[in-house]
Amino acid sequence: MLEIFFLKLKNTLINNSRIFIVVLGIAVILSSSWAYEAYTQDVYEEQEELISSYTQHGKYTYTAPVTEKNPLYSKGSRLEMGKPMYFFAASPTLEVSLAYNLNATDSAFLRVECETVVVATSEENSGGSQEIIWKKEFPVEEMGYANIGNKDVLIHDFSVNVSEIRSKVIGIQDQLKYSSDTTIEIVTHVNYKGEINGEEINNTTDFALPLVINPAYYKMPEKLEFNENNYTYEKIIVKKEPSVSSIKLPLSLFLLSTILVGALIPCTKMNNVDPELIRRLKKEEKYSSVKEFVSKGKVPDNWSSLIQVEIYSLHDLVDAAVDMNERVVNDIESGVYFIIHDNILYVFLDVPSKESEDEN
Template sequence: MIDNPRLELLLAEYGRPIVIALVVIGALALLASGWAVANPSTTTEAQYGEERVSSDLQTSAVVVQDGTLWNEGDRLENSEVYMLNASPELTLEAGTELRNESGGTPIDDGEVTHELEVRYEATRNDQSFWNESHTVIDGSPAVEDGVATSETTVDVESYRDRQQELESELSGVGDVDMAFVLHVEYDTGTNQGTQRESTMFRVTDTAYWLEESVSASDTHTHQTGTIETTESQSLAAIAGLSLLGTLSLAAGAFVARRSPIDEDAARRAVHERRYAEWISRGSIPMWIGDYHVSLDTLEDVVDVAIDTNERVVHDTQRGLFAVVNDGVVYYYSERGLWEETAWPEMNLEEQPAVADGEPALSADEMELEGNEEFADPEDGFDDDEDVWQKL
């Protein structure tokens, strides 16, 4: 017995749908947990590689005569300044490195093209109005160990002379600047691109230098493949689904075993629990009250008790709920009218049948012999109340 009348009533009214719903939920939950175990999750992750292409312009010069600072044959590399008399020729080396940064390995199957120009540009008020370019390097060197190199040597005095010639032509009109412009094209097999950098080339009567270093670097990212990772489903989810399925099936079996439940009895139990503070258990005599009013529901009896400030008496033997007020009995009973509640309910179908060979007694044989108590009404009881008390 469930000590919850409302739950009893719910099961009485919707027991079959509840059992079906619990069984369906339990079956689905167990199937879902089984599917989760049999089908681990698979994630696909893309793998990426990174390539770097770096280019620069290196300078060097060989000393052609002894002096205070250097000796003949000395080689100066990437110097901040070169003396024109000591080193009249400048060697320019354009280099490009192709490297796979992901694997840390050089790219040997790439292609590189170098183009180096010397550019003269006339400006006025910082605005260019004339320019002239001469190609110094133009080649596609082989890539060895990931590096491609192009080299040339220039006569610095010839460049100075040409700059002075242009300045003489534009005297009083504008200035003439000289610059080296490096243009690189590359193809790594996976990525392609171009690089362009420049720097001013300053030449005086005694020295020359590159105003800024020339360098460029590009980074390319590309997809190299995918990796599939297989992981089992969440153990917490599987355990939760299994527990839900087991509990649902167990609850369905429990409800099914309790069916069928007497709906009227369950509803009466709910009302008894709800109005327990107005109901007392007791025994109600048959003869009490002058008038007997049959009400339809227990709630009606409780309403009368509340209105009259009386108690509802529950006679369990008679299955009766009643309120007595000023000689009037307001009652409710599932057995029917007041008189029908006098005797306990009996199931005649379960009584044993008359034994074979023993005929039922006739009306004449059913005499009350030897019982003087009922022989004369005047010698018996005065009224029904005495008869009830005697019984």
């Protein structure tokens, strides 16, 4: 079947090769023109360009003065940072310092105001998320201000009576008759207003320091340093550099058309496959299921004196031969299949139809 298909395809290519070459030649010209146009055409895109940036830096330091008599520390001494816990019985008060500075890419002239509060928040798990039940702020340090420039450091000092904060939180829980986990944070609001990198700025940044408070002691977090980056972008239109990816389709079409033209040129000098060969191959394929019942031979000279019975298909003739215990004989020159039984000639004339000839 494949052999016949390829032979027919070969004849089609040979008969129409010049037409195909002309069509593909036009495709070569159009695709090359398309590729050139796509590669040389100016293409623009929108991009974001960083025009200014600044970084705010905040770092907490603290000490816990020993103000109460206790069996561990001398009264009047100071407990430095890094201890696993601080006992209310020895150091109920925490002295904290926040060092704040702003680093701009160009310049900064700011009025900075700092205000510190302790924020107690009671939350409860609801549907897989935390829901705030109540929230309370306790003022610690009133707002103070200073003028700073680029990279100048502002020191903001304050003290927190942690024992007093704990008592206030317990008092709220007792009055509400509702006890739940409560988180406590020291939050410093840094309000800065002025000019950064030539632009007017008025903004606020919060630096939060969480506390872990237990009945007998409190803990300070390990992370005491914070950075916040601020970027200002401007949208600009830029010209894109030519890219091979922009001509993938026309270039592929150009290469494919060129290859096909090169493959078709030899077809213009080839001869067609003999239609008789194709017809014979089709015939062999058609009768392949009964070929074991057919022998090659020649119609006898006295065939006209025999009684003739015409059979309309080779398969019917083979069935008759099997019933009569005879073999089918094929006269290749005349295309006749026949059997002779009791002086009767059973014949099938394998004459190709007009449609079959046209198909070949």
